[in-house]
Amino acid sequence: MxxxxxxxxxxxxxxxxxxxxxxxxxxxxxxxxxxxxxxxxxxxxxxxxxxxxxxxxIVRHRELGYTANAMVAWDIPDRRVHVLGRKIAAHPFVTLCYQRRRHLPQWPYNLYCMIHGKDREMVQDQIAGLSGDEGLEKFDRAVLFSKRRFKQRGACYGAAPLLGRLKGAA
Amino acid sequence: MNLTSVDQRLLNDFQRDFPLEPRPYARMAAKLGVGEGEVLERLADLRCCGAVSRVGAVVQPGTVGASTLAAMQVPQDRLEEVADAISAYPEVNHNYERDHAINLWFVTAAPDEARLEEVLASIEKETGIPVMDLRLMAPFHIDLGFDLS
Missing domain, CATH: 1.10.10.2890 (Arc Repressor Mutant, subunit A)
Structure with missing residues (x-):
């Protein structure tokens, strides 16, 4: 591409x-x-x-009352991660689902999803439901609720010098 | 801030397939049965109150430039100082404290791999705290936005 x-x-x-x-x-x-x-x-x-x-x-969940934002990360055998990733992603309350590189030994997890809810109990229930439906209980996992947002905006991949050149050429 | 029904529809109905035509806000206005000026005014207010981050694009990671999720274990008494130092990098677009021993999580995007590595190395050097680079291997979700209804 x-x-x-x-x-x-x-x-x-x-x-x-x-x-x-x-x-x-x-x-x-x-x-x-x-x-x-x-x-x-x-x-x-x-x-x-x-x-x-x-x-x-692009909405900001927090300002709209979705203050319970959980990142769930599982340690899934690599050969199963694609099938389980697609299954997790299909749940309507899952907003993101990724496989990421592990960082051993501190961080053994490789499959992530994000869930935004109005309170922690609701999100905990959704995680429990998801784990039951997809048979994820046997895998080690971490649930990380967000506490404070320091920054949120769109990714900036562009380079300012390039912009300058384009404007100069126009 | 109390949301009007127009606000709710602006937030919920236009998260994807935003009109790609010369007067997109006029198209939205026609769907909502209000004037173009009102759509622009409501969006400006929703941005101002923080409910809307922006009207724009979500770029699929890995298709342009280089990006990653990074995490650090920051002593609690240094958290604000370290978070502020990280947020100051224009390459950092999300930066959150999370409820875990590994407590600071941020997304970094750069025009290329070399610059991305440089930013992470610079953060490590500036803060003296190791950065875990949790590189994307495969995306599984389809981004349909967030159902507020």
Whole structure:
């Protein structure tokens, strides 16, 4: 998959969100030396190729009352992780599900999911239900509720110098 | 802040498939039966009160640049100082305290692998605390947003 410099610059410009302007793609285009249609077609292309997995309103769970946010991590044998990962991901209350590299010996866990709920009891019940349904009780796991959020915003993959060059070229 | 029914629909109905056309907010307004100006005003308020992080893109990890989840075991009396130092890096986009001995968890994204490694090494050096790099191996979920209904 090829992501060119302009795509990267576009993702960087929207990392903090689309402008709240009647013609946001036009505003973005002006910053990048692209026209509105080029911005829209590049975004469509990034979505079609799966680079952008979701495009829309990104909510903050906490401010909306979903204050119990649990990261659950299991130690699953590698040969079973794909099947179980897909099963866990299919539960509607699971918002993220990933296999990650272990960090031995401190952190033996390799399969993660995220659950956002209104209170800890509800989330504990969902974890218990999930574990029962998918036969996960026999695997060691850690449940980490979030306590404090220090930072949340969109990922910034772009490089400012690139943006400068593009603007200069426009 | 009390949410109006328009607010609730703005939060719940447009988490994906945001209109890709010249006047996207006008399209949303038409679906909600309100004016474009009201949609822009409500979104600005929801952003201001923190309910909306942004209107934008979620980038699939591993498709552009380099990113990882990292974790550290930080002594409680240094937690704020260390968390603030980490949040100050523009490459860090999420940074949470979690209820575990390994208590500080953050996501780092950079234009390339070299810069990502550099940021993690720099955090380690600056804080004197080892950083666990928990690199993504496979994603399993499909990001459909978050059902608020």
């Amino acid at each position: 090829t992501i060119d410099g302009t795509d990267r610059a576009l993702l960087a410009v929207i990392a903090d969100g689309l402008p709240l302007d009647p013609r946001p793609y036009n505003v973005i285009g002006r910053r990048l030396g692209l026209d509105e249609e080029q911005v829209i077609s590049r975004l469509k292309n990034l979505i079609r190729r799966g680079v952008i997995s979701r495009f829309g309103v």
